[in-house]
Amino acid sequence: MGSEQIRRWESGALAHAVTDPFGQGPVPWLRGGETYFGDSGQIVPWYVDPEPAPRPGGRGGGTRATTTRSSPDGGGPNAADDVHLQIKGFTSTGAVAPGDAIDFHITVDPPQEFSVDVYRIGHYGGDGAAKITSSPRLSGIVQPAPLAADRTVSCHHWWLSWRLQVPTYWNIGAYVAVLTTADGYRSHVPFTVRDNQPADLLLLLPDITWQAYNLYPEDGRAGASLYHAWDKDGRLLGEADAATTVSFDRPYAGAGLPLHVGHAYDFIRFAERYGYDLAYADARDLHAGRVDPTRYRGLVFPGHDEYWSAAMRRTTELAREQGTSLVFLSANTMYWQVELSPSASGVPDRLLTCRKRKGPGKPVLWREVDRPEQEVLGIQYAGRVPEPHPLIVRNADHWLWEATGAHEGDPVEDLVAGEADRYFPRAPLPPYDERVLLAHSPYRDPDGVPRHQETSLYRSPSGAWVFASGTFAWSPALDRPGHVDPRIQRATANLMDRICKRD
Template identity: 75%
Template sequence: MGAERGKGRWESGAVAHAATDPFGQGPLPWLRASETYFDDTGRVVPWYVEHAPAPGAELRMPRPRREEGSPRSSDDVHQQIKGFTSTGAVAPGESIDFHVTVNPPQSYSMDFYRIGHYAGAGASKIASTPRLQGLTQPEPLLADRTVSCHHWWRTWRQLIPSYWKPGAYVAVLTTYDGHRSHIPFTVRDSEPADLLLLLPDVTWQAYNLYPEDGRTGASLYHAWDDKGGLLGEEDAAITVSFDRPFAGAGLPLHVGHAYDFIRWAERYGYDLAYADARDLHAGRVDPTRYRGLVFPGHDEYWSVPMRRTTERAKEAGTSLVFLSANTMYWQVELSASPSGVPDRLLTCRKRRGPGRATLWREVDRPEQELMGIQYAGRVPAPAPLVVRHAEHWLWEATGAHEGDELPGLVAGEADRYFPRTQLPPYEDRMLLAHSPYEDQGAVRHQETSLYRAPSGALVFASGTFAWSPALDRPGHVDTRIQRATANLLDRICKRD
């Protein structure tokens, strides 16, 4: 961002939660390499490793001189290079269109990486474009608080060859003068697999504050006042567009949760198919084809079709695995862009204006009726996850004992069981963690839930943001969580 205006991207994300979230902050938690760059506070940090500032650290520093040849992150003020795709997930054999702006106009390259374990690297370069000539696209369009770049020219069309494996991908854009940005996209599966991983692109867009320029950007949480200050939800957008880049370096807030799970699962050979939340919404995937659906990261915004399809999958015997907290909290609508492309606008009125309530629990469809627990609140500082029912098969061979405290495993946000809220039908049910934490002087509790539906489907909800990072995030790995997750997935996949 520009030096004096507004807040850094990770800071605005923390403000969105009104809490310190050690798992949603930092630059780019995906490819682990030794290369360094200058982030938007002017610090030299590893280019692809998550780096959250220490509590109380200075947020804005003078930008040091860049080392020769090292890249710098593009920002939303100067728009050195930014871009987005005009479609959601694509299948092998299809094409995906990229819309890129470069300022000043100059050549740039696009390198395509696939997220995975790859001997610990975290991703592998799959392909590169030839050198492309960049152009400066028109200013984003603004209607009320909705920012859209649907009028940008297409600058590159990428055919997805049949030999590209389905998965989570990142296009890395680098200008001739050394600025860099990113565009995430998904290559969707058409082949059978044990588990279908659903990337939370709807929630990612809800948090997208692009352009984070102190003037025009808006998310479902924030907008800017006329002095470049960050406004809250009451002044934020009601509708946001997928036709725009992600703020900052171009990757969504909380994207690392999904990437942590992917690296771990592919390391241990789980048979994964891939899709986006909008694929679930639009019916482009049939969840009943899979033994389990995995929701690997923060997945807060759900449409009616998303929930209906997931419930039908459970009733058909497909297990559900929710590896974060605050899932399915807001009910949203998806609609077409001004040019008629389906599912390019995301609307959530929250508690403003006429119309029905948009919290699922306020329309008599609480999250707990599907997941077994539901959102309880923010966690101001990480707290231990306290093991319950250590004799249960989920904790088998983990080394965890009754009452053990797993440090830092309750963080960001937490779910719990609400006794006065309807539970789903179940054959057996267990709360496998009951963890106290403090919030504004009060003691609250996080809980982890597992139940078996009458169809035989297992439904697991971790109830904390920290579960996926514990699988493969440097500095956060917990071998007990790794083994518990393997116990769960092995049972779902019916591994010996």
């Protein structure tokens, strides 16, 4: 029984690993689904390339990662994991502006030198990322074990390993620090560089939802997320025994990339390829009031964005009322209500709390406090989709489907996947001048019950457009190898052009 349990959690840690995404060209990875494990204890991917993409020849636009030691499959350096903690790290700062510093806290076991290569996510001629800078060789140490209290795991006591002073000339965007040890183990730390300059579109990276799913350390002992924890025998426990508070002061599980991070990167590559004027921020920026919606024509929520604070929702609703459009490219958005609080040392917004159905107080589903998410999105979460189904085009004469070649009732294969939203007739709708459902797609839920997905668009009285794709698979269709669909690319461009008022 013991060895079986070890296989259960070790398989999870290793399955989360990514060998060398920045040597694979367009960064075509995605980890798992909305849960980490199937009944067998193995990761159950819902929408992922079964084999790594072949490495293309150089096409310009960035320097590729340097391979220091090959893994057995020849895919580049060995991926660090949470069992052995060969190299793991996190930043103790949120999004930073050019000219600011970002602090990295890194553990290395066994102690040895390591380096940090910093990449910016973008199109870059199809490469998907460009190397921007590299650190000098740094001295790595074994940091203290994570601290845990009531399932909340924190590494806030780790020593500072490296401070990156972001040059003023760096482009804003989504960045990944790639950590590599001298003996060839690798991990990743994502971070955001933002500013307050006006732009057509503001991309909001869902770091709050990323942290809710973070099971670090995924080692069969200490790790906990808002979904899972471990018992004393290394068995994976469910939501009833999971954490109610998680900390941002810790690495992400496995290879250090958040669950669903690929959704945001898919949209970034698409938007940069077609020249959209894009600004960047994190969900915590939206929460903390650092986002002024009047500076943008549209706010884009590119990936799974399930956990929302009251302040996030208030600012987003205000944006819509002031004429700023909203674009939700995933499903199960704005589902749980959360609170953010300072760390023990007083740093703001380092602890994320969601009590779900545990303990006293009000329920924390937005729809259960009489504020269903449909009042913002126009549709809301309906449930899981156990295997991909086609999206069925509806209202094909609408301008969103213009020049896509889509006709009424056409299937867009595999586009309803992961989770799905639909219109709920008994839930209130937002005020609107125009409203249309652009897809109506039948599928069966995990129990075999017939369900359907819908894609929604409405125009607020302020003139703002609000689009909700109603499926996890929309962003991957924009620029993920093996999943690109030209109809979805064109439809998304039609929407963005309308919002950005391109001729």
